Amino acid sequence: MAISFLDNNEKDSIMLKAAVLKNRLGSETSMREESQPEQIRASFLSDSVFKTALNVSAVFMLLILAGIFVTLVLESIPSIKAAGFSFLTGKTWDPVFREYGTFVFLVGTLVTSFLALIISIPFSLAIALFSGEYFRQGVFSSFLKSAVELLAGIPSVVYGFWALLILVPLVRTFEMKAGIIPYGVGILTASLILAVMIVPYSASIGSDIISLVPSDLKEAALSLGSTRFEMIMKVVFPYARSGICAGILLSLGRAIGETMAVTMVIGNSNLMPENIFSPANTMASIIANEFTEATGDVYVSSLIEVGLVLLLVSLIITVTGRYIINRTSMQQ
């Protein structure tokens, strides 16, 4: 299930990039649209075939989405009947005693994702500024760009291994020095690895958006005697604000659904986390951890209901984000 959310987010980011690109190429494509008279009929025919194909695949996508949703709801019914609303508010998850309360996982998901987001924002903004404004051409900038894109392509399980080998000992050392129980694994470790995983997304969208800020606005700011830094803070960022928000939001969507790496380093504890060093579980990690060994209808159904809640949470975040983006872009 988590996989399907991921795809959705990736699709979103691709669509956003396509829109950005279209914007850039707008003038060229409009010139290319003129064609020879004798070709018009043929191109009209292939056009309509193409359009039908597009429509069919669009409808197909919607059907799949609806199918996933309906399946999740149907399969969740036993769990909904058994636990009712306490499924969301209950703080105890204990399959042995048939207690299925997921509040702890909801907290785990939201805390790790937002913490990861906060950790990642300075880095993604810096990378976005670096490649979108300061060094738009040149060897180092294209090297950085491809490195960032490579980061986005690394499988989640590899990130998980790296976090186990490098981050966990680091965090453990820190915890020992700070006098906290040195688990090493826990919310902070999961957030750190999540932050590394989402930086490429927000950074590449951010850099595309920042490089789209019209140069005549930047020149206007410079011609008034502003430094480059003042220009970035007061002209570039305000102009790119909604796009940057979109990038951050898409990466939040990714963080919420991320499963494998988080499962490996979050500590898999079903107790309410006391602080950001505590081991915990997210909605995605509890599913990954327990789905294979779940016995009994209600247990399986409860895990599926966790998936349904996860879907709804990411839906709420996406819709809220879209609303914010629409509102800010209306204001401009």
Place this chain on the structure above:
Amino acid sequence: MESQVLKVTNFSAHFSGNQVVNNVSMKVAHNKVTALMGPSGCGKTTLLRCINRMHELIPEAGVSGSILLHNKDIYRMNPILVRKKIGMVFQKPNPFPTMSIYDNVIAGYKLNGISLKRDEKNRIVEDSLKKSALWNEVKDRLYKKGSFLSGGQQQRLCIARALAMNPDILLMDEPTSALDPKATSHIEELLTELKNNITILLVTHNIAQAARVSDFTAFMYLGNMVEFGLTEKLFTVPEDKRTEEYLSGKFG
């Protein structure tokens, strides 16, 4: 002759070795309009951008020669300071779309982190908008976004934004070429009013416009300064053959 605000001497500019302004000399007199005209691609914009040190923002661009502002070499000054003293209005109106009309006018102060008292800001905004003849049209909607204005109004907003910094000289790069005839004549009227208080260097494609609004005219051709002098003289008895041909519409 009147006192000079700006003196350009033996000045050259290039893009990665490609010389586009060639050993140019000219002067800009105090509280007068000096027009810089010439066919497309002759280096007018480049020269103008050298004067407020925007040219050097392009990598691989370089200059030689001297430009004196009140007898001080601007290439020995801090470029930020130069740009504060030398205002610029661009070919395409470019108000900041994220700012209100009010904030656009005082954008120079905001960008530079200069904090002003409320009534001081109000005074600067009102003064600058009055000088750019926009006040009556926008005084009831100062807090609306500047991008809702018409093209001509946007350009006057940009003029107000430059005037608000109280520059020693205002550079204008074909400020009317993106505007319709009515907005153009509006801006031309504005120029003749403005020159009572401010020195203007105006780049224009339009020979008639140079004749209408300027006191001095410089004619550039292929990066060279062909002729520079009083507008009246240059238009009636040009010294150079090329000036004569340009004025009679043979090229450009």
